[in-house]
Amino acid sequence: MHNADACEPPHSDYESDVGPAGLEPDAFCPEIAYESDAEVLDNTSACAGKQNHFEGAGEVIGDVAGFEDEQSNLCADPWAPFNSAEGFKLASWFIDGKVCKTRINDCFSSGLENAKSVGYSAMHTLENHHRFLDPYSQYLQWFEGQVEDGPRTLPFFYRDVLGCVRYLLRQIAYQDDLVHAPRREYDPSGQRIYAEMHPADWWWDLQVEHLSPTLVWKTLAD
Amino acid sequence: MSDQTNLTNLSGDKKAWPVYITIGNLPSARRNSPGSMGVLLLALLPVPPQLSKSSKADRGKRKINADTLQDVFELIFAPLQDVAHVGIPIDSTDGKVRLCFPILSAWIADHMENVALHGLKTNACPKCKEPTNKLGTNARSYRARDYARYQRYKPENQTSGSETDDDHVMNLRLGQNIFHGLDRVSASDLYKPAILLTIYLRLFKHMMDGIEAFLKKHRRLQAFAEVWKALPPYPGFLVPKKAYREVTQWQGKEMRNLGRCILGVLDVALRQPGGTQAIALKRALGCVRALVDFNMMAQYRSHTPDTIVYMEEYLDQFIG
Numbered sequence: 001m002h003n004a005d006a007c008e009p010p011h012s013d014y015e016s017d018v019g020p021a022g023l024e025p026d027a028f029c030p031e032i033a034y035e036s037d038a039e040v041l042d043n044t045s046a047c048a049g050k051q052n053h054f055e056g057a058g059e060v061i062g063d064v065a066g067f068e069d070e071q072s073n074l075c076a077d078p079w080a081p082f083n084s085a086e087g088f089k090l091a092s093w094f095i096d097g098k099v100c101k102t103r104i105n106d107c108f109s110s111g112l113e114n115a116k117s118v119g120y121s122a123m124h125t126l127e128n129h130h131r132f133l134d135p136y137s138q139y140l141q142w143f144e145g146q147v148e149d150g151p152r153t154l155p156f157f158y159r160d161v162l163g164c165v166r167y168l169l170r171q172i173a174y175q176d177d178l179v180h181a182p183r184r185e186y187d188p189s190g191q192r193i194y195a196e197m198h199p200a201d202w203w204w205d206l207q208v209e210h211l212s213p214t215l216v217w218k219t220l221a222d
Numbered sequence: 223m224s225d226q227t228n229l230t231n232l233s234g235d236k237k238a239w240p241v242y243i244t245i246g247n248l249p250s251a252r253r254n255s256p257g258s259m260g261v262l263l264l265a266l267l268p269v270p271p272q273l274s275k276s277s278k279a280d281r282g283k284r285k286i287n288a289d290t291l292q293d294v295f296e297l298i299f300a301p302l303q304d305v306a307h308v309g310i311p312i313d314s315t316d317g318k319v320r321l322c323f324p325i326l327s328a329w330i331a332d333h334m335e336n337v338a339l340h341g342l343k344t345n346a347c348p349k350c351k352e353p354t355n356k357l358g359t360n361a362r363s364y365r366a367r368d369y370a371r372y373q374r375y376k377p378e379n380q381t382s383g384s385e386t387d388d389d390h391v392m393n394l395r396l397g398q399n400i401f402h403g404l405d406r407v408s409a410s411d412l413y414k415p416a417i418l419l420t421i422y423l424r425l426f427k428h429m430m431d432g433i434e435a436f437l438k439k440h441r442r443l444q445a446f447a448e449v450w451k452a453l454p455p456y457p458g459f460l461v462p463k464k465a466y467r468e469v470t471q472w473q474g475k476e477m478r479n480l481g482r483c484i485l486g487v488l489d490v491a492l493r494q495p496g497g498t499q500a501i502a503l504k505r506a507l508g509c510v511r512a513l514v515d516f517n518m519m520a521q522y523r524s525h526t527p528d529t530i531v532y533m534e535e536y537l538d539q540f541i542g
Contacts, residue, residue, distance in 0.1 A: 058320060059320065059321075060318040060319065060320060061311060061319050061320060061321055062311070062318070062319040063317060063318060063319065064313040064314070064317050064318065064319055067317035068317070071317070140262065145294065145297060147268045147290050147293070147294065148290075149268070149270075149286075149290065150286075154268040155268070156265065156266060156267055156268040156294060157265065157266045158264065158265035158266070158294075158297070158298050159262070159263070159264055159265065160301060161243065161264060161298060161299060161301050161302055161324070162301040162302070162305070162310065162324065164243050164262045164264055165243075165245060165312065165322070165324045166312055166313065167262065168244070168245050168247075168248070168260065168262065169245065169247065169312050169313070169314055169315065169322070170312075170313050170314070170315055171259075171315060172315055173258075173259075174248060174252065174260075174315055175315045175316060177248055177249055177252045178247045178248060178314065178315060178316075179247050179248075179249065180247065180314070180320060187526065191526040191527055191528060192526060192527060193524050193525070193526055194524060194525045194526070194530075195523055195524030195525070196246075196249050196250055197246035197247075197250075197327075198246070198247075202327060202411070203246070206323075206325065206406065
């Protein structure tokens with residue numbers, strides 16, 4: 001638990017900066033930090049400090065079209081578009097190992113790998129499958145711009161900044177991590193905890209600035 | 223975040239200037255772990271040719287470069303402008319749609335890039351109005367820069383073609399702040415210190431220059447080098463392979479390692495002080511200790527007002 005001693009400056013323990021698990025040190029007990037990541041306020045938790053949520057922030061305004069189908073398809077056929085776990089694992093091995101295209105084609109043409117059991121026999125199919133696995137890659141399209149630099153014209157390349165944000169917010173891998181609303185977190189002794197972007201004041205202040213005066217007044221009254 | 227970097231040396235000296243983007247909704251542990259793909263490449267900027275520092279003929283060229291950069295960023299950030307106030311519905315990973323307000327909130331870059339992007343002179347602070355000759359003191363009374371005001375009076379000065387006194391005090395340079403005009407973005411708040419760029423590559427480097435001069439003055443350089451060479455291995459600590467003077471490149475990794483052992487090495491190197499030296503040596507140790515402590519605290523993943531007060535105290539101690 002957090003106590004006064006926990007905030008004493010580290011005097012001579014310089015080796016303590018990397019813990020046994022390779023984690024950075026924390027001023028608080030790990031339970032508090034993890035608890036604060038919970039999306040739902042839980043007053044019954046013994047270790048958690050107080051949290052203030054910003055009312056109305058991160059509200060849902062609708063459902064993503066086709067999301068249910070997407071989920072059920074994923075559950076029904078987790079290895080899609082590969083026809084078996086073996087095919088998927090081999091493809092991951094190729095890609096993680098950065099095996100070049102010609103070597104992958106060689107692998108199948110020389111009969112080292114049985115194309116029937118993995119479901120594909122050439123790099124071309126594998127590339128298509130790979131593209132299928134990242135359905136949001138259209139958000140990350142590159143655009144080319146031109147800059148006049150005296151007699152020369154220099155090219156530069158950029159992506160749509162909103163596309164990048166959409167891509168990151170839509171990644172299934174981040175499902176459990178994404179935070180959609182600012183909140184204020186306190187440890188049991190009532191001190192504010194600043195650990196991420198959402199418990200800091202910037203986000204909160206900006207949201208207050210945006211919302212209607214009645215809601216701002218309500219928040220202040222709280 | 224952005225960083226200009228060399229791609230190839232020898233064959234044409236190609237340079238690239240990548241800009242990366244990530245979102246604050248992801249917890250930092252997730253965002254920063256390699257392989258999480260939480261950081262995307264947003265743009266590859268055109269690299270302006272190197273210009274000589276003094277030539278007046280280059281002044282016009284420099285202005286063109288600054289304007290070009292401004293245009294490029296305007297193009298890249300244009301989609302953000304449209305949605306800063308009204309928001310935009312974005313699909314979330316949990317199958318829900320939320321009204322989102324993507325706003326630029328931080329820019330991590332080294333000092334030279336920060337001043338280039340903010341349109342300042344190289345020896346100016348991008349965050350506050352502290353005059354150059356006061357940098358390095360712990361004055362906290364200077365207000366944040368009001369970049370919007372700079373833009374308002376800039377055009378008039380440019381027509382007269384001369385720098386005003388105010389320009390001089392503010393350390394402004396030709397060209398604009400590229401973040402100017404972005405709705406709901408406070409340009410002076412964009413600058414964020416990073417452990418690698420601010421502490422390791424600037425503060426630690428500054429400290430080592432001071433230590434070297436100090437050791438030379440007190441004839442302890444030899445003792446320091448001997449202790450450095452005799453460092454024993456320890457878990458989590460890489461024994462330096464080279465003698466202290468032989469290390470030519472002090473990058474982040476070397477500086478991090480140095481931060482772990484410098485206090486011990488210095489303490490041994492400064493042992494048995496002579497009568498008059500004692501106070502100076504003690505002060506030097508106190509100063510180094512303050513910065514090392516500051517560095518350790520800066521690595522905390524979470525802070526409370528208490529830890530921030532400690533960090534401020536360490537910084538005051540180091541500067542004092």
